[in-house]
Amino acid sequence: MSISAVVTGGTRGIGFAIAERLISDGLDVLVTGTKKIDSGPPQSDYRCVNFKEENELEEFAEFLKYKGVDILVNNAGINKIDKFQDISPSDFDQILQVNLKAPFLLSQAVIPSMKKRNWGRIINISSIFGHVTKEYRASYSSSKFGLDGMTAAIAAELSQFNILANCIGPGFIDTELTRKVLGPEGILEMSNKIPIKRLGNASEIAALVSWLASEENTYITGQNIMIDGGFTRV
Secondary structure, X not given: OXXXXXXXXXXXXXXXXXXXXXXXXXXXXXXXXXXXOOOOOOOOEEEEOOOOOHHHHHHHHHHHOOOOOOEEEEOOOOOOOOOHHHOOHHHHHHHHHHHHXXXXXXXXXXXXXXXXXXXXXXXXXXXXXXXXXXXXXXXXXXXXXXXXHHHHHHHHXXXXXXXEEEEEEEOOEOOHHHHHHHHHHHHXXXXXXXXXXXXXXXXXXXXXXXXXXXOOOOOOOOOEEEEOOOHHHO
């Protein structure tokens, strides 16, 4: 049985919104999450996978090899803020494992069947911190800058097979996690720093993913598209 689209980390926030949008577009969508209980959007298929665990990641990649995936959205990611000199090698490795190695292995898994069909879309959800950075983001930015480089390399090699690969870099998006981290005062302060004067909505990220993954996108590949209300341009 083929799967139209896979959205990793599709149980909340941006990933949930992406999965919902692709379902509304008429696609069969498989989402991953780390909870044993199905917590994806209604009408999605669900698979519990913890990308921190090497064996689980490799098993899931092997599973995808034989599923005929048309669209892969690598959304799952983790972050840990720390001073550069205080970052432990184990934390650094774990962030790269989830944010960079997982997209690498899953992309490798789905590309052969995409080549056979001469069609595929790989969309990697990066971050503004894969385009710019700031203090205490060394591990996260390393993973996201790396994701951008990998995306460009995939595009350079595989666009000839109509496999288009792009990154999307969300800015500050109004999710449950953002509200928990920033709080009301922090959200107001951050909104004032964004030219459009508000946080983004997860549905806005999902809309861009939907278009990049669609038949309408025939010529955009290898890009790292910021969707941040102008934050990284001023």
